[in-house]
Amino acid sequence: MAKGPRKPSRTQLREQLLASAAATVLPEAVDVCVCGGGAAGIVAAICAAEAGASTVVLERDLACGRPILATGNGRCNLTNLDVRAGIFNNPVFAEKVLGPGSFAAKDVLDFFDACGLATGFESEDDSRIYPLSDQASSVREVLLARAERAGVMMACAREVTDICAGTVTFTELFSGRTGKLAATSVVLACRDGFVPAGLEAKPFSPALCPLACEGLPFEQLDGRRSDARVTLLRDGQAVAQERGEVLFRSYGLSGIVIFNFSRIALPGDTLLLDLAPLVNEESFASMVEAAGSARGVIDPAIVEVLGDVKRVSCTVVGKAQTEHAQVRQGGLLTAQFDPATLMARELPGVFAAGEVLDIDAPCGGYNLTWAWKSGMVAGAAAAAFAKA
Ligand SMILES: Cc1cc2nc3c(=O)[nH]c(=O)nc-3n(C[C@H](O)[C@H](O)[C@H](O)COP(=O)(O)OP(=O)(O)OC[C@H]3O[C@@H](n4cnc5c(N)ncnc54)[C@H](O)[C@@H]3O)c2cc1C
Structure with a gap:
C-alpha cells in the first residue's frame, strides 16, 4: 500500500513555523x-x-x-x-x-x-x-x-x-x-x-483550578469521582454552594464545582461535601440500614475509605495545579x-x-x-x- 506523506516532527514543525514567522x-x-x-x-x-x-x-x-x-x-x-x-x-x-x-x-x-x-x-x-x-x-x-x-x-x-x-x-x-x-x-x-x-x-x-486540601485520606481516594453538593464555609458561614462532580486527587479536590470555588476560596476555608445529594436524609438512612453501609448509594471504594458520605469535610490549603488554571x-x-x-x-x-x-x-x-x-x-x- 502506498504510504502518505510523513507528518513533520515537532522540531520540523517548529522550524517551519519560525521560518514562516x-x-x-x-x-x-x-x-x-x-x-x-x-x-x-x-x-x-x-x-x-x-x-x-x-x-x-x-x-x-x-x-x-x-x-x-x-x-x-x-x-x-x-x-x-x-x-x-x-x-x-x-x-x-x-x-x-x-x-x-x-x-x-x-x-x-x-x-x-x-x-x-x-x-x-x-x-x-x-x-x-x-x-x-x-x-x-x-x-x-x-x-x-x-x-x-x-x-x-x-x-x-x-x-x-x-x-x-x-x-x-x-x-x-x-x-x-x-x-x-x-x-x-x-x-x-x-x-x-x-x-x-x-x-x-x-x-x-490563577483561578479555575483544583484546590489543595487537608483533613481527608486523599491518597487513598485518588482518582475516585462522585456527584456532590459542595458548600464553602468561612468562619462557619456558608459562602457558596454548588452541585456537580468532584474528583478526589492525592493533594485534594478537583472538578468543575471545585474549579469555580477556586475563584473565591481562601486557605483555612472548609469544604463540606454531601456525596449523595440526590438522596434525602431519610431515604439515605434506610438504604444504609438495608445495605449495611452507603455502598449502594455511591462508589463503594469511597464508602470504604470515608464511612460517612453525607457530611464529609476538609480544609482548603490553597490552589493546586495552577500551571493548568483556566483563567x-x-x-x-x-x-x-x-x-x-x-x-x-x-x-x-x-x-x-x-x-x-x-x-x-x-x-x-x-x-x-x-x-x-x-x-x-x-x-x-x-x-x-x-x-x-
Ligand atoms: C485548559 C483551558 C480550558 C478552558 N476552557 C474554556 C471553555 O471551554 N470555555 C470558556 O469560556 N473558557 C475556557 N477557558 C478560558 C478561556 O480560554 C480564556 O478565558 C480565553 O482564552 C481568554 O482569551 P484571551 O484572548 O484574553 O487570552 P488567550 O486566548 O490566552 O490569548 C492571549 C494570547 O496573547 C499571547 N501573548 C501573551 N503575551 C504576549 C505578548 N507580550 N506579546 C504578544 N503576544 C502575547 C498569548 O500567546 C496568547 O496567544 C479555558 C482555559 C484553559 C486554560
Whole structure:
C-alpha cells in the first residue's frame, strides 16, 4: 500500500513555523495593531479589518489561536445562552460591554455563524454551547480563515514588550532583534502579558483550578469521582454552594464545582461535601440500614475509605495545579476603560479585550463569551478611532 506523506516532527514543525514567522514582513505603520492572537485578539483583528482598518496581530507564540485548542477539554465550550452579568466578578462593567441578558450569547453565535461554524447545545437541558464538530480546532480554524479573508496580517513569534505614543515595540523570537510598529490604535489582548505605562492592573492570580486540601485520606481516594453538593464555609458561614462532580486527587479536590470555588476560596476555608445529594436524609438512612453501609448509594471504594458520605469535610490549603488554571484573575482595572469602546480613558487609541482586563467568571463558556464579545467591541472601536 502506498504510504502518505510523513507528518513533520515537532522540531520540523517548529522550524517551519519560525521560518514562516520570519518571512512575514511587517509594514512600518498600520491602522490597528492587536497585541496577542488568542481568542479576544483574533476576533478584535477580524472586526477591525472588516471595518476597513489595516490590521496586524503581534503574537508571541509560533501560531495564533493556540489557547483555543485546549478549551472545553478540546471541544471548546464557546458560549452559554445563560450569560448573566452577575456571573462575572465585575458585573456592572461586564454588562455594559456584553449587553443585557442573553445578548452576548446571540452576538457570539451570530459571529460564529458568519464564520461558518455549526454549533449546538451540550444536551437538551443545558445552556452550554459547543461546535457541532465537537472539536475546538473547528473554532480556531474558522476564525483564522475569516481573519485571512479580512486581510489581517498575523505576525507570530513576536513578543510585545512596550507600547508608547503610538509605537509598539516587540522582540522577534526568531532573530532576537527588537522591532517597532507604528499604530494609530493598539488593542491589548495578551491575557497576562505586560502592563503598559499609564495603566494600572490588579496582580494576576490563577483561578479555575483544583484546590489543595487537608483533613481527608486523599491518597487513598485518588482518582475516585462522585456527584456532590459542595458548600464553602468561612468562619462557619456558608459562602457558596454548588452541585456537580468532584474528583478526589492525592493533594485534594478537583472538578468543575471545585474549579469555580477556586475563584473565591481562601486557605483555612472548609469544604463540606454531601456525596449523595440526590438522596434525602431519610431515604439515605434506610438504604444504609438495608445495605449495611452507603455502598449502594455511591462508589463503594469511597464508602470504604470515608464511612460517612453525607457530611464529609476538609480544609482548603490553597490552589493546586495552577500551571493548568483556566483563567487569570486580576488584570487591567476596568474603571480606566470606557465600556462602550474599551478604550483607555487616559490613553486615547489604546484598547483592551479579553482576560487582560480584570474580568473573570466561572466555568461554562462565560470566559470565552467575554473574550469574543470584548474583542468585537474593542476591534470595531479601534478601527473607528484609526479611521476618524
Ligand atoms: C485548559 C483551558 C480550558 C478552558 N476552557 C474554556 C471553555 O471551554 N470555555 C470558556 O469560556 N473558557 C475556557 N477557558 C478560558 C478561556 O480560554 C480564556 O478565558 C480565553 O482564552 C481568554 O482569551 P484571551 O484572548 O484574553 O487570552 P488567550 O486566548 O490566552 O490569548 C492571549 C494570547 O496573547 C499571547 N501573548 C501573551 N503575551 C504576549 C505578548 N507580550 N506579546 C504578544 N503576544 C502575547 C498569548 O500567546 C496568547 O496567544 C479555558 C482555559 C484553559 C486554560
